[in-house]
Amino acid sequence: MKVLFIGDIVGRRARNYAQEKIIELKTKLKLDAIIVNVENSAGGFGVTPSICDDFFRVGADVLTTGNHIWDKREIISYITKNDRLLRPLNMIEGTPGLGMTIVDLDAGKIGVANIMTNLFMQKTDNVFDKIPDILENLKLKKNVDFSLIDIHGEASSEKMALGNALDGKVTAVVGTHTHVPTADYQILENGTAYITDVGMSGDYNSIIGMNKKDALNRFLFPQNKKSRLEVSNGEPTLCGVIIESEIGGLSKSIKPLRIGGKLEQTNLE
Template sequence: MVVLAVGDVVGSGGCGFLREHLPALKKLYGVDVTIVNGENSADGNGITPGSAQHIFTSGADVITTGNHVYRRRELHDMLEENPFLLRPANYPARDPGHGWCVVDTGRVQVCVVNLMGTVFLDSLDNPFYAADAILKEIERTVGKAVILVDFHAEATSEKRALGFYLDGRVSAVYGTHTHVQTADEEILSKQTGYITDIGMTGPVRSILGVEPHLVLERYLTKMPVRFANAGAPYQLSGVIFDIDHFTQKTNFVKRVQIK
């Protein structure tokens, strides 16, 4: 089976580019399940019910998020009501939403797990122990399943560490958050697919989606600056995992990027 994971969608421009290109991309690779990180999909940061619905109707089966998931309070009810709109599982249990879900494709169950790193980010529960607990729960409630982990984290070392920690225990681990696609896609020794960061779906001529002159002003003056998303041209970045649904192991990993 084929799983497509799409990198952090930025603003309405990124949402529009996703809708324009995602259907053809899914058809080209025969995609069975599509996962999109949407935590920056609202203009001005965060994710709203409107931007989440736009991503779903553009072809996503699951939306993952990260450190901006709770920035818009109007999303909280949707996080509770929609099991396929995820927030990082290692946030406090009392917080709105769910950290993992199950997509039933008919022939195989696909579990999507959303975790967040703690290096240079919020001090949340240890993502390694959180992964252990979720895998036990999946084994107890779902049984055999293809399992993919979106690890929303800053540090390359933490992302690679989780990849090795989960090697052979999940089908694939991929990173989000830094908005820059890395060229280290591989299959680890126990056939878990891995890539440090799948990149961004948003404005090409930007600094992580933001107008460059605004970021430069912040660096040069150290003064508060209100960021705004850059405009066209746009790109879509992501990764394809081809997974054997009998063994739940990854056969190959392929980066994708459309500009």
């Protein structure tokens, strides 16, 4: 299978650009599935039901999120009825929605899990304790043909540890949250595709997608730390990775995809 994962969508311009490109790339790259992290797509904070519907309409198959999933309260009723919008699996018991799903596509069954790390993040259950649950439900060659884990987290060491804990047992482990694309995309020793952070889809003439002046003032003047951040409205770059799996479900390749804006890479072969 050939799957595109798109990193954190930040704001209106980025989501409009991503939706336009999803339609184009699905055909151009002969993609079997598209997964998108949408947790910052509504003004930089959270996601709404209408935004989710728009992404599904243009061809996204599964939407993942992270620590901003509940910033727009109207998403609570939506996520309880939709098994293709995920919240982190290790949120406390009783949290609405699902952290893991399986979608039956023309090319086969794809399983997606969304988890959040513990270091420097909001309080969640121990992320490593969820590994047995993921492996039981998203078992390659038995339950799914392709499995991807979106690890939403701050610390690169924790993401790397999770990647290696899952190596050889899932198709891909991709990191989100820092909004900074890393250059360590690789196939791990036992066949799992890995990248520490896919990067955001947003304006890179910014501070992690936010207006530079607003964000910088928070550091220069700590007394203004609670001042409102606004999404930077420059030209967005779509950041993602394309993962191809072999028969059996492990990966044969992972390639970064960056189009538009300052980070564009035009080689899509």
